[in-house]
Amino acid sequence: MNCLTARAVVYPVALATLKLDAFCSIKFTAITHHLVSVTMGSSNRTLIFATIFLYLLLHFPSQPEARGLKSPAKCPKLLSQVCKTSQNYAFCVRVLMSNPLTLLAPNTKGIVVNALDIVRKESMKTSKFFDGLANGRGTVPAFKPALKECASDFKKASGLMNLKVLEGDFATMDVNYALDDARSCETKLSMDEVNIKSIPAAIKNWKNFYAVANAAALTLENLQN
Known part of the structure; x- marks a missing residue:
């Protein structure tokens, strides 16, 4: 079919x-x-x-x-090319197919562009999540500096999810900087002993999306070779 x-x-x-x-x-x-x-x-x-x-x-x-x-008929193959290196293949496919624009991608590079855009938006969503906590009335004041820095970290991460930013042969290295930003956030939260129940799930969710971006970046590198 x-x-x-x-x-x-x-x-x-x-x-x-x-x-x-x-x-x-x-x-x-x-x-x-x-x-x-x-x-x-x-x-x-x-x-x-x-x-x-x-x-x-x-x-x-x-x-x-x-x-x-050609893209509809090749959809399974194109998605497989992008998601096969992801840590969670099923999640990668599900995320990409959640965006109808994936259906219109003319080639593998089109899938990569769409994947990066999806993860960029998720990174901004995560940034806004931390920004909301930092500015929340019920948030412990001592937690707010770390939360604000986390909002900034994920905003920076979103800027890396862009085909124009990624270097062909070093795409995965560039995308890894986004993971470094997430780890920086985790370090700050740990140092300030920030204890908010919703944070671990939010970061874990972002890392799942990051894995999609990393797979897309690796695909981009392979296309250059």
Whole structure:
């Protein structure tokens, strides 16, 4: 079975029946859920569906283009090339397939770019998490300096998740600097004896995403050789 199948190029109906193989199973509802969340503040159902239709019209190919689109059929292979070196293959595939743009990647490099973008956003999310703790009214004052530094560390880490920043033959080394930032945060938390229950899970979650970025960086190096 191809990674992406549609019975006909009838945007609002056929594309909603997208099917992926066992390695990258995902329903097209991910796109509709994203668009509905964007318009969450409006109760105008017509506007929501009009937005969905417009999105599909702009982002999916016409029938002639669809016949020549190679990425859907190669989806398992492309994902495997990026995720095979990840510490958690299943997590890597799941994360990449959670973003509908992965389906449109024309080649392995496109998957790499998308992977880095996903991890960049997760790094910013983690930075905001620490920033929220640092500025929280209920946070122990003695914890706040370390929390602020952690927010800064993960913000710096997000800046490394960019294809323009990574050097082809040294991509993994550059991405590893992001892991150094995370470890720096952990050291500061330990030194200041910061004890907040939600922090270990947040850092562990970020490290799972980091593993995806590291796999993407290694793939990038291999593409250069």
